[in-house]
Amino acid sequence: MMYAVVDIGSNTMRLVIYKVEGGRPRALLNKKEMAELASFIKDGMMVAEGINRACYILDSFNLLARELGVTDMHVFATASLRNISNSQAAVTEIEDRTGLSISLLSGAQEAEYDFVGAARTVDLQTGLLVDIGGGSTELVFYKDMEIQHAVSLPIGSLSMYTKFVSRLFPTKKERKAIENCVEDMLDRYEVSNLGDCPSVCGVGGTIRAVDKLNSYFYNLSANNRFVTSENLRAMVKRLENREDKKFIPLDTLETLLKVVPERVRTIMPGMIVLNTIVKHFKVQNIYVSRAGVREGFLYRQILSKKEEEKVNG
Structure with missing residues (x-):
């Protein structure tokens, strides 16, 4: 069977078509x-331009899937439509205009699906899973492959850029502001005292982009899936904009355009969020997973329900 899964994120929207054989999906x-829906939020509400953008991309995804013969499309949204005051109205309008049903995931569901999709793809039985999206950051503390505590923080790479960064890259002062915001959120959501986590399973576009930069700067294989805390800290310092410089460092811009061109604005705020979490929980190593919330959604919301239907059928 083939299934189309669409993830409506705050920074990106993504269509993945999976072929499932023997219960195992293959993309x-x-x-x-790059929808950047978080940039269409004004006074806490998604404005018409953002809804139009989401509808346009969904229509194009739906058309592409049908041209490929896939009619079973499943759409879900995370912080992009969850963390807005007109959430239900926006979802209803998008559904009416596109003819597609949207599953609006709670923060707890998003964290759970991250874990279901990703944690089993890396050899970490116990640790912390981190997913930094455009508008939210999921933290899942797990032990012996069982979730102990999960939380969704309303901060992400795009929202931190929009709130704190005045130019293309954050200055040292703006980096400090983002770090303080992250620390405040860890306290507010009562996860700041959960102990040290030497190993992290990293999920999502921001962390995959960090992995690409890590491989580029340190001449590692493109198949590398391992980032040390020392390398992360050094990259944040290396890419930071200097306070006394009016213009963006050209070498910084050239590097990002070469390695992660679609994330020129958001990669640095995302790296700062990650680095702050890494420092707080005394993380030593980050293992980057290629699977995450979409695979978790596929397992939980589609494949498991198909199995239930067979059993009850």
Whole structure:
């Protein structure tokens, strides 16, 4: 069977077409659009331009899937439509205009699906899973492959850029502001005292982009899936904008355009969020997973329900 899964994120929207054989999914197509929906939020509400943008991309994804013969499309949204005051109205309008049903995941569901999709792809039985999206950051503390505590923080790479960064890259002062915001959120959501986590399973576009930069700066294989805390800290310092410089460092811009061109604005705020979490929980190593919330959604919301239907059928 083939299934189309669409993830409506705060920074990106992504269509993945999976072929499932023997209960194991394999991605046949992975198409991403930089929707940047979080930038269309004004006074806590998603404005019309953001809804239009989401509808346009969903329509294009739906058309592409049908052209490929896949009619079973499942759409879910995370912080992009969850953390807005007109959440239900926006979801209803998008559904009416596109003819697609949208599953609006809670923060707890998003964290759970991250774990289901990702933690089993890396050899970490116990640790911390981190997913930094455009508008939210999921933290899942797990032991012996069982979730102990999960939380979704309303901060992400795009929202931190929008709130704190005045130019293309954050200055040292702006980095400090983002770090303080992250620390405040860890306290507010009562996860700041959960102990040290030497090993992290990293999920999502921000951390995959960090992995690409790590491989580029340190001449590692493109198949590398391992980032040390020392390398992360050094990269944040290396890419930071200097307070006394009016213009963006050209070498910084050239590097990002070469390695992660679609994340030129958001990669640094995302790296600062990650680095703050890494420092707080005394993380030593980050293992980067290629699977995450989409695979977790596929397992939990589609494949498990198909199995239930067979059993009850």
